[in-house]
Structures are given as structure tokens and as C-alpha cells.
Amino acid sequence: MSTATSANTDTPYGAVDTHALQVLESSYDTTRLLAAVDTLDTVRTRLYDPEGLRDDLLRLHGMAHNLINGASPVVTCQRESVVDLLTDAMDQIDQHVADLLALRNTLEPLETLRPDDADAFNAN
Template sequence: MHIPPASFRVTPYGEVDAKALDSLRQNFEIAQLLNVVDQLDACLAEIGGVDNIRDDFLRLHDMAMTLLECSPLTVATSDVDSIWEEAMSLQEDISTLRSCLQAGSELLSSLAALAPD
């Protein structure tokens, strides 16, 4: 009776697909994970960090409340550009962050492929 080899391997970090593991061992550069960390750090430094994006959204919310709902002014006009310039700046920051995260996500797909059938 022929027993086929197991399609998975037991590792200290759970069962993994045996073929995917063999492939990654031959083709995956582990240092890429550290490169993603460096790229993410640089990206976050460029945009002022995640807290900066959060604060920008809150400031835009306050500005929109004043503009669209006629709420009292809560953001000093001397502290900001026009609402559309603030929105465009935030869009640019999000695009920068999205590009960094997309690169990380693509790298992670190789490791996610270790999931056993």
C-alpha cells in the first residue's frame, strides 16, 4: 500500500503546507521583512505618524461641521489652509501610507500561503 507524503508539516508555529514551506525556503529572502519595517518607519516619519493622520481627520471633521452644518468655528482659521487643501494633503499622506502597506501586504502573501489545505 502506497501512503502519500503528508501535505503539511508540523512546526513550532503551527501546521504549514509542506510544498509552500519548501518553496519559501528556496525563494524567500527573510531580510525583506526587515526592509518592510524600515520602509514603514520611513513612511510614517514622512507623514508624521498614524496619530497625525487621525488628528488631520478630526480637524477636517471639525472644519466640515462648520462649513456644512453651520456649527461654531472650532478650528482657528489661522492654523489651517483651506478645507480642500487640508483634504488633499491628507489624501497624499494616505496614498503614501497605502503604498507602504501594499508592499508589506504583498510580501505577507508569501507567508500566508503556508496555510495548510
């Protein structure tokens, strides 16, 4: 149940902008939020992959520490170059950022629900 008051509508989830709610009711597909959850799950899985970005960053640190600081090698010398590892890590980060920006873009239209009166938004 919602109650309209001038520019705001009181809902069980707090006051929202009435016009924005009407626009979203006719144009926003809420299943996009479920797809956003799937995207987030994919990012989380990739981030927590034992041989993923975290491991790459640790290996990259070992290589850089040796090259830049003259420290003893802590990473066993493999055929992988520091530049290749860096490129792979940056590519992974770019993909995570792209996925998270897509998730943010899914949420952005809902931001229009914020009423002009901030006090009404925090009333509940």
C-alpha cells in the first residue's frame, strides 16, 4: 500500500519520488537486479579463485620486490615474465571494474526514487 503526498509516495520501504516511481513502474525490469546478483557472484568467484588475482598480485609483488629492491627471489623463476603477469592482473582488474560498473548501471535508475526531501527518505 502506498500513499501519495505531493511529490512523494509513502511506501512500506520509505518515501519515494512519486514521478520516478511511475516512470520505473512502466520501464524498469526488476529481473535486471537478479542478473546483477549473478554478475556479482561471478566477480566474487573470480576474486576468490585460489589461482586468481590475489595469487597473481602476490607473485607480482615477489617479482617486483626482487627487481626493484634487490631482494632475494621469493618466487620461483618460471617462464612467466613480470610484464605478462602484470598485463594479466590488469586485464583481470579491468574485467572486474567493467562488471561492477554494469552492476552499478543496473542500480542507477532506482536512484531516481530518492525524494527531493531527504527527511522524507529517512522518515522510516
